[in-house]
Amino acid sequence: MTDTKNQSQSYHHGNLTRVLIDTALEIISEQGTKDLSLRKIAKRAGVSHAAPYRHFKDKNAILGAVARQGFDMMLRQTEKRIAKSKGNELDHFAISGLSYINFAVNYPAHYRVMFGTRAENSYFSDELKPESIPVFKLLRDIIMVCQEKGLLKTGDPQEMALAAWSIVHGFAMLRIDHHLPDQGMDEKKLRELQRSVVLTLYSGLRPE
Amino acid sequence: MTDTKNQSQSYHHGNLTRVLIDTALEIISEQGTKDLSLRKIAKRAGVSHAAPYRHFKDKNAILGAVARQGFDMMLRQTEKRIAKSKGNELDHFAISGLSYINFAVNYPAHYRVMFGTRAENSYFSDELKPESIPVFKLLRDIIMVCQEKGLLKTGDPQEMALAAWSIVHGFAMLRIDHHLPDQGMDEKKLRELQRSVVLTLYSGLRPE
DNA sequence: AAAATAATGTTGACAGTGTAAACATTATTT
DNA sequence: AAATAATGTTTACACTGTCAACATTATTTT
Known part of the structure; x- marks a missing residue:
């Protein structure tokens, strides 16, 4: 030894x-x-x-390991940001979304491996199914807490988590794959845009 | 001749x-x-x-041609759906988003080529920049009309188009790459989900 | 119409890829 | 010390994108 x-x-x-x-x-x-x-x-x-x-086993197995590590990092970063925040649960909800995008922007390569095409990349094991990924459980939990406190409208939390996820995933993908109109957008402008987009759409999840 | x-x-x-x-x-x-x-x-x-x-010129050039054809098809399908609808402009807005997702679901391979990673796929010419793609101009125009009629809240239409786009792109990507939780979701359930997600989030764009 | 040229298609080559089999070495267990 | 398992190397194969040299056919020019 x-x-x-x-x-x-x-x-x-x-x-x-x-x-x-x-x-x-x-x-x-x-x-x-x-x-x-x-x-x-x-x-x-x-x-x-x-x-x-x-x-x-093969090349895909390495990518699988990379993806797993990525989800780990994402979870830790999100939890850290939430812990640092002094806001209420609704703020946590917003933070989780923005933090998600930030991760994608900071580690685009990582992110792309994590969200590659399941059918084409055999490294996606059951372990990497969305239901079993802690970050998504976290998101859903936050939503449920917000609902209990009347900060978000009622409805299937799983479905609402999915809605929230769609926005941030969509924006993140467009951003890192450079599909955003880039007429004079510097880094700062992009972050404002990102914030604005997420908050605007999240407001569709608020109580009537 | x-x-x-x-x-x-x-x-x-x-x-x-x-x-x-x-x-x-x-x-x-x-x-x-x-x-x-x-x-x-x-x-x-x-x-x-x-x-x-x-x-x-090379393999990428073929993919570029595929992408261009995809954007054409997407535009035609969306225009057709809108023309068939009897609703007002706000309905057109919703239709454009749902039609977008439908295209992605019906032609996933096409869609992936259209939205691949710009940095990694050199087939993305200026012609394929989002600003110059008719489908996005259409979306922005619809939003502007809705704003004039007070059906959507005020704000930079480009930014709002981007927000709307983020949702549908995000959902579409998650869907076709099979990153949606799939606990007992058949085709019908998925379409309901899709409709619900888009409409819920679009409601964040309505006037206060 | 004949000759020259451009457009298009084929063959062969090259470096790079993922992966498997045979072999070599080193650590661990017996 | 011997046996075995774990790890690493070499060689080989089929496949990839791309280029250069060559062949053929259509178009243009004379």
Whole structure:
């Protein structure tokens, strides 16, 4: 038993699993999802091009790991923002949406892997189904609390969560894929826009 | 000058350009965007693997043509639905959004090509910039008319169009990429959900 | 009509891809 | 110390996008 407090030095390479995921993310961030190749990952990690197969079933399995890590990060960031806020539950609702978009904007590569096409990307296991992802449970819970306090209108919370989710996902996607009209929009203007869009539409969920 | 009423029989093959686009769409519909290869297209079109290069600069150019055709279809379908409706302008607004989602659901492969990642897919020319796409002009115009008649609240129509767009794009994307919680949702339930989500959120755009 | 040219299609090549099999090495267990 | 499992490498294969060289056919020019 050697070095239990730090298992970064295991077997031959030194837990390649972790390194491969991180390297994949690096490359995705630099060159996009499309140019990600197993061989590039392996080369940058300093191993032969077939080494990753001892740690992942195939290329998709690495992307799955990246997606899982992304959902983790998203959850932590959202929880942190909510904890820092001094507002009421309705504010938490707004924060969760804005935080969601912020994550997408800050980690677009990550986000795209997380929300790729299920049918085309076999890395989407059951574990990555929306129902079982903590961030969405969080969103739904917030909505339920708001409903109890009369801050949001009544209705199926699952459905309302879905509505809220549609907005932020839609805006985030349009934003990171550069499908927004960009006539003289700097960073600041975009953030205002984002805030305005989300709040406007969320107001459709308020009590009559 | 031969056969002016039908130019399907030109040069060697018979306007390959058109055939290649259609074949690309066929394959995308059957096997997804990810498995689309130039060589498959060429083979199915009955030409050699390099023939497409006489008609398109590269693979992305074909996807660009597919995207353009998609925007055309989307526009025509939306206009048709609006023309058929007997409601007022506010109804037209709702219809445009629902029609948008319907297009995405009916032609998911097409839709994904139309809204791929700009940075990663070089087929996005200026011509495909959102500002210059007729469907979005249509949406904005409808909003402006609604505002004049007091059916929607005041505010920058471009921004409101963007808000409306975010919802439908978000819902459409989640739907076609199968990121919706699917606990016992059949086709009918999904359409209700879709209607409910859009109308609920659009109500955030109504006058105070 | 014949010759020249442009348009279109084919073949062969190249580097890059994912993945599997055979082999090599090192750590762990017996 | 021997046996075994875990990990890494090499080689190979079929497939990809793209280019260059060549072949054929249509169009234009003479």
